[in-house]
Every structure is written in C-alpha cells, then in structure tokens.
Amino acid sequence: MKLIALKLENFRGYQGENLINIDSDLTGIIGKNDAGKSTILEALDIFFENSSLDKSDKCVNCTEEDNVSITCIFDDIPTSLTLDATSVTTLQNEYLLNSEGHLEIKKTFRVNQKISTDLSLIAKYPSNSGLDNLIILKNADLKALFKTKNLDISQVTDQRSNTSLRQSLFQSETLAFAIKEIPLNKEDAKNVWDVLKNFLPIYALFKSDRNSSDQDSEVQDPMKLAIKHALSEIQPQLQVIQEHIKNKVEDVAGRTLEKLSEMDSALAKDLIPDFSKEPKWESIFSMALASEQGIPVNKRGSGVRRLILLNFFRAEAEKKFQEANGRSIIYAIEEPETSQHPNYQEMLIKALLELSLLPKTQILVTTHTPALAGLMPITSLRYIAKNESNQHVISHTDNDDILKSVSSDLGIHPFSEISNPQSRGYIFVEGVSDVVFLKHIFAKYAEKGLIQKDYIAELEVQLLISGGSDNLKHWVNYKLIESLQKPWAVFFDSDNDGQSCQKHQQNLNVKAKYPNIVFHLTEKRECENYLHPNVIFRVSNNRLNYTPDKFSDQKVLLTPLLSEYIAIKKSNLIEKLWGNSTCEEIIESCTDQQGNNEFLQFINQIEERFGLVELEKKTA
Incomplete structure (x- = not known):
C-alpha cells in the first residue's frame, strides 16, 4: 500500500482538520522554523505505532470534549483479503473504501486522565436499516439477521463464512450508501484490522535533533529497519511459530485448570487463559556499529554521525532488493541537512531522489534549507x-504566488550573473559535469569550424546549473529570464537504461511540458556514455580495451577500471576525462547510423532560437 494523504485533527498546532497530500515517490515538506513540519512526521510515527501519543500532543486551543485524530489514506490496496478461514473477499466487496475508492484508516485519541484509542475506517458503506453494521457482526448475529429479514439462509453455500453471509445480505436489497465511520476494534471487525495491518507500509522516522550514541535511534534505526524488513519477509513462518507456542501454552493452561477444578472449582472458573500480548520479534535482535580503531560512534562528530544516515540512504538507493512479496516502506527524514557540509547536502537529496524511484518506496523530507528544497521537484x-x-x-506549490512565497521564505534566489548584458540566452544543465561537457563540445566544434564561434567562451550563451528541470531553483531562474525576455534552452541526461525505466519516463514527461523551447535529452543514458574508447585507452597508458555501451551505467563500470591509473571518483568522471576527447572522437560518439550529429543539431537549434546566426550576419 502507498500513503496518499494524511489528516491531522487537533494534533499539536493543527487545530481542526488539516489535509496533507503525499506524493507517491518523494514529498518535501518545507517552511520556516516552528511551522509544523516535524509534527507531520511524528504524527505518522504515532499512527504506525512506533511511538505513543502524549497528553501534551492535544492542541492547546481545543475544548475538553475535542478528540485528537490521525487519519491515513492509502491506495495500491490489497487485491484480496482472507477475513475468515473459509473464504476470500476484497475491500471493495465489503464496502470498506471511501468515496474515492481509497482505504482511509482513522485513529482517534480521547485524552482524559488516561489516553484511549479508537480505530476505524471511513467508508462509503450501505446505509440500509439492518445492513449498516454487518462488518462488526459475528457469525451467529449474521444468521439471526436472515431470520429477522425473512431471508432463505439455505441459499448461502458456506454458512460458516461471514463473508458469504454478508454478501448474500447485501444482495438481498437495493443498497443506499452513506459515508460512515466503521469501528475496527469492535466485535468481528477486529479481524479486518488483524489482516490489514500486515499490508501497511513499514514506517521509519529519522530525526536530526537527538543526542547521538551508537545505540540512539538516528544510528540504530537503519539497522532496526533492516531487522524489521527481514522479519516482514518471513511473517507467515513467524505466525506459525506464534500459533504453535500459543496452542502449547493454552494446552498447558487448560490441563492445569482442569486439575485445579477438582480441588477448587470456583477458583478454576475465575481463571481464563489470556494470550493477549503479541510478541515483538524486532526487540529480540540488536545490532551496534563499532569503529575498527575502537572509537565509539557517539564520540565522533555530529557530521560523521549524520553521514552514517546519509550513506544508509545511498546504499538503499543502489540496492536492488526483491520487491515481489515485500511490504512498501516509508522513509521519513527530518532536516537531513543538519551538521552536513553543503556538498553532502546535495549528495543527500540526489540519493533520496534515486531511492524514491524504487518500487514500493516513499520518501518524506522536512527542510528549511535552500540547498535541499531548491533541488526537489516542484x-x-x-x-x-x-x-x-x-x-x-x-499549500501545494502549484502556482506562481505560492512559489514566490516559498523562494522568498527559504532564501532561494536566482544566480547573480544571470542578467549579464552580453548573454543572448541561457542553457539550463543539471550539474558541474554537464557544464564541462558542453563547454568542451562548443570549443572543439568552433575550432573545427562546425559552428561559427565558441558562444559559451564569448559569453553569448550562459550555462546555468539548475539541478533539474522541474525544481524550485529552476523556477526562480526561469522567472527572472522570463522578465528579461531572453530565450533559454535545457540540456539534461535522458537517464535512459534502454528498458523504459521510470526516471527516463519522468524526464520525457517534463520535456513534454516545454514544447516551445529547445529541450534536449541525451540520446544515450548520460554524458559518461559519450566517452570514446580512445580516451580510456590513452588514460590507461594503452592497457585498457573498452567498449562503450549506450545505456549502461558507465560511472559504475569505468571508475574501478580507471582508479588504478588515475585518481578518480564516479562523480567526477567527466571532469577528469572529457577534456581529453578530440573533436573527431566527440563526433563519432554522438553520430547515429543515419549520420545525424546529436550535439551539432542541438547547437544549431540554439543558434536559431537565440538569434546567433542573424547576429553573425550583421557583424559580417
């Protein structure tokens, strides 16, 4: 299941009902300090029962009668449910979905001397008299309803099945519907919750303001989450173990009471075997992180401790874990930029964006740092x-007024050099590697006379790093360019792995939003895929034979091969190698079988759109 919305009512500063929509991949929750960002993540932590609600969590402006509620709405719901031993049903057939066809689970907290919790579903449920509470009725009560309504129960094939009895009752009348709150902690409806909670996402909250030691949650949570995820994969086996132990214990208890009744029947009748506590399997296992030099993690700097968290996410982003039978996971990260160098902040958001693209994975991030917020998709x-x-x-950042407020509050300002009077137009690129890549192409093409001049070196065309085509930084700079009435273009990696991956499809969708500008997505996966074999051959002192591939991840393939000959990292492959490319090698790498020179076509479009060809004619 995937979380699509959260409702908070009278929880901390959120008085009344407040709706927060959640994206299927990544949601960035932004705002000033004390705006209520962390409250959203902590409310979810309470909903998923990783922490408990406190009396102080009730909104101070509420009356004594007001309750606190946390409601989660899910889509990608289970296709079938086994609510009793003899039949299978669906949430749709049981009328347990809301008016939009989503699963809406509400937890209500009554805060008095003690805190009590009610669990319910908000559903579009039959409102016919006698049929408006079927989900909570036990088997005997359902059968009794057949007599009350003078219905022939013999038509029900399996009368042991509550599901079959409910469906027959529903079919006996023309149904009317109403939005209803259905209690899940009453009578037979408990079975619904027992089944549903096995489909709920695993929720992991990483907070930035905790005291840090090697046993604290900010260090331990990645390991605890790994334990929890591993346990979820063997849930059926654990259930068998649990039932086996329960049966054995109840057998011992039963025989003990039987013998006790021979001596004191009154006492024996007063005792009931109670196996109400569910085992917490994750508490059995523990893992700590230790330094090879024997230095405890809690004695390291706060930045180092945060890097443990950062690299947990980087590792998760690269890991191709099995998704077929696993539950979905929600990673919630509170202000992950805390104690981090700006370079690491950028690495972090890129890692989170990569992680969010994995199936059954959602990322929630709170921040008030421009570096992170500016790189997130609008x-x-x-x-x-x-x-x-x-x-x-x-607010959703879906209009210019809100975006203006966000950029102003977070201090996201346009590049200072963007208004250079010499510039004829601007090309947005994703990062430093793309700047190096395009600068070298323009220079080499100008040397060979393929284009009239090196427009970048002459400052007639400026390259602007935006981090992506649909983020806040891009919007801020676009608005300034729009006010200057100068043309602009976009040059981004396609991220095409040859298998129609989600990231490539997203890039194509973004490109479709800009039909009136030059928007170039590389034909190959990314800039590194245009490295010519001769360049690798020269760098490796004539030792490495290398065959390039159009769609493979060249950073992953090349970095270990070349590290023996040159100090290099995946992140600076282009900066280190691209300048060694000759014009002929660039042309060969970017020309298809039909003879189309990809980058020459791109520059020619730039010349035409920016009026560079007309300018040269006037100068001549």
Whole structure:
C-alpha cells in the first residue's frame, strides 16, 4: 500500500482538520522554523505505532470534549483479503473504501486522565436499516439477521463464512450508501484490522535533533529497519511459530485448570487463559556499529554521525532488493541537512531522489534549507505556513504566488550573473559535469569550424546549473529570464537504461511540458556514455580495451577500471576525462547510423532560437 494523504485533527498546532497530500515517490515538506513540519512526521510515527501519543500532543486551543485524530489514506490496496478461514473477499466487496475508492484508516485519541484509542475506517458503506453494521457482526448475529429479514439462509453455500453471509445480505436489497465511520476494534471487525495491518507500509522516522550514541535511534534505526524488513519477509513462518507456542501454552493452561477444578472449582472458573500480548520479534535482535580503531560512534562528530544516515540512504538507493512479496516502506527524514557540509547536502537529496524511484518506496523530507528544497521537484513540495489567526495553511506549490512565497521564505534566489548584458540566452544543465561537457563540445566544434564561434567562451550563451528541470531553483531562474525576455534552452541526461525505466519516463514527461523551447535529452543514458574508447585507452597508458555501451551505467563500470591509473571518483568522471576527447572522437560518439550529429543539431537549434546566426550576419 502507498500513503496518499494524511489528516491531522487537533494534533499539536493543527487545530481542526488539516489535509496533507503525499506524493507517491518523494514529498518535501518545507517552511520556516516552528511551522509544523516535524509534527507531520511524528504524527505518522504515532499512527504506525512506533511511538505513543502524549497528553501534551492535544492542541492547546481545543475544548475538553475535542478528540485528537490521525487519519491515513492509502491506495495500491490489497487485491484480496482472507477475513475468515473459509473464504476470500476484497475491500471493495465489503464496502470498506471511501468515496474515492481509497482505504482511509482513522485513529482517534480521547485524552482524559488516561489516553484511549479508537480505530476505524471511513467508508462509503450501505446505509440500509439492518445492513449498516454487518462488518462488526459475528457469525451467529449474521444468521439471526436472515431470520429477522425473512431471508432463505439455505441459499448461502458456506454458512460458516461471514463473508458469504454478508454478501448474500447485501444482495438481498437495493443498497443506499452513506459515508460512515466503521469501528475496527469492535466485535468481528477486529479481524479486518488483524489482516490489514500486515499490508501497511513499514514506517521509519529519522530525526536530526537527538543526542547521538551508537545505540540512539538516528544510528540504530537503519539497522532496526533492516531487522524489521527481514522479519516482514518471513511473517507467515513467524505466525506459525506464534500459533504453535500459543496452542502449547493454552494446552498447558487448560490441563492445569482442569486439575485445579477438582480441588477448587470456583477458583478454576475465575481463571481464563489470556494470550493477549503479541510478541515483538524486532526487540529480540540488536545490532551496534563499532569503529575498527575502537572509537565509539557517539564520540565522533555530529557530521560523521549524520553521514552514517546519509550513506544508509545511498546504499538503499543502489540496492536492488526483491520487491515481489515485500511490504512498501516509508522513509521519513527530518532536516537531513543538519551538521552536513553543503556538498553532502546535495549528495543527500540526489540519493533520496534515486531511492524514491524504487518500487514500493516513499520518501518524506522536512527542510528549511535552500540547498535541499531548491533541488526537489516542484510538484513534490508542500509548503507549511501560518495565517494571521495562527492556523496552519498547507499549500501545494502549484502556482506562481505560492512559489514566490516559498523562494522568498527559504532564501532561494536566482544566480547573480544571470542578467549579464552580453548573454543572448541561457542553457539550463543539471550539474558541474554537464557544464564541462558542453563547454568542451562548443570549443572543439568552433575550432573545427562546425559552428561559427565558441558562444559559451564569448559569453553569448550562459550555462546555468539548475539541478533539474522541474525544481524550485529552476523556477526562480526561469522567472527572472522570463522578465528579461531572453530565450533559454535545457540540456539534461535522458537517464535512459534502454528498458523504459521510470526516471527516463519522468524526464520525457517534463520535456513534454516545454514544447516551445529547445529541450534536449541525451540520446544515450548520460554524458559518461559519450566517452570514446580512445580516451580510456590513452588514460590507461594503452592497457585498457573498452567498449562503450549506450545505456549502461558507465560511472559504475569505468571508475574501478580507471582508479588504478588515475585518481578518480564516479562523480567526477567527466571532469577528469572529457577534456581529453578530440573533436573527431566527440563526433563519432554522438553520430547515429543515419549520420545525424546529436550535439551539432542541438547547437544549431540554439543558434536559431537565440538569434546567433542573424547576429553573425550583421557583424559580417
């Protein structure tokens, strides 16, 4: 299942009902300090029962009668449920979905001397008299309802099945519907919750403001999550073990009471075997991180401790774990930029974006740092602010007014050099490697006379690093360029792995949003795929024979091969190698079988759109 929305009612600063929509991949929750960002993540932690609600969590502006509630709405719901031993059903057939066809689970907390919790579903449920509570009725009560309604129960094939009895009752009348709160901690409805909770996502919250030791959650949680995920994969076996132990213990208890009744029947009748506590398997296992030099993690700097978290996410992003039978996972990270160098902040958001593209994985991030917020896709941002009445206002960044407020609040400003009067136009690129890549192509093509001049060196064309085509930094700079009334273009990696991967499809969708500008996605996967074999041959002192591939990850393949000959990392492959490419090698690497020179076509489009050809004619 995937989380698509969260409702908070009277929880901390969120008075009344507040709706926060959640993206299927990554959601960036942004706003000033004390805007209520962390509250959202901690509310989810309470919902998924990783922590408990405290009396102080109730909104101070509420009345004594007001309750606190946390509601989660899910899609990608289970296709079938086994609610009793003899039949299979669906949430749709049981009318347990809301009016939009989603699963809406509500936890209500009554805060008095003690805190009590009610569990319910918000569903579009039959409202016919007698049929409006079938899900909570036991087998005997359902059968009794057949008599009350003068229905022939013999038509039900399996009368042991509550599912079959409910379906027959539903079919006996023309149904009317109403939005209803269905209790899940009453009578037979408990079975629904027992089944549903096995499909809920695993939720892991990483907080930035905890004291850090090797046993604290910010260090331990990645390991605890690994344990929890491993346990979820063998849940059926654990259930068998649990049932076996329960049966054995109940057998011993039964025989003990039987013997006790021979001596004191009154006492024996007063005792009931109670196996109500579920075993917490994850608490059995523990793992700590230790330094080879014997230095405890809690004695290291806060930045180092945060890097453990950072590299957990980087490792998860690269890991191709099995998804077929696993539950979905929600990683929630509170201000991950804390104690991190700006370079690491950028690495972190890239790692999180990669991780969010994995199936059954969602990322929730809170931040008020421009470096992180500016690199997130605009559509993923949720802006939290407070109005004049100190009430929360939760906005999607889907219009210019909100984007202007966000960029102003977070201090995301356009590049200072963007208004250079010499510039005829601008090319947005993703990062430093793309700047190196294009600068060298322009220079070599100009040397060979393929283009009239090196427009970048002459400052007639400026390269601007935006981090992506659909993020806040891009929007800020686009708005400034729009005000200057100068043309602009986009040059990004296609991320095409040859198998129609999700990231490539997203890039194609973004390109489709800009039909009136020059928007170039590389034909090959990324810039590294254009490295000519001769370049590798020269760098390796004539030792490495290398065959390039159009769609493979060249950074992963080349870095270990070349590290013996040159100090190199995956992140700086282009910076280290691309300058060794000759013009002929570039042409060969970017020309297809039909003789189309990919980058020459791109530059020619730039010349035409920016009016560079007309400028040269006037100068001549």
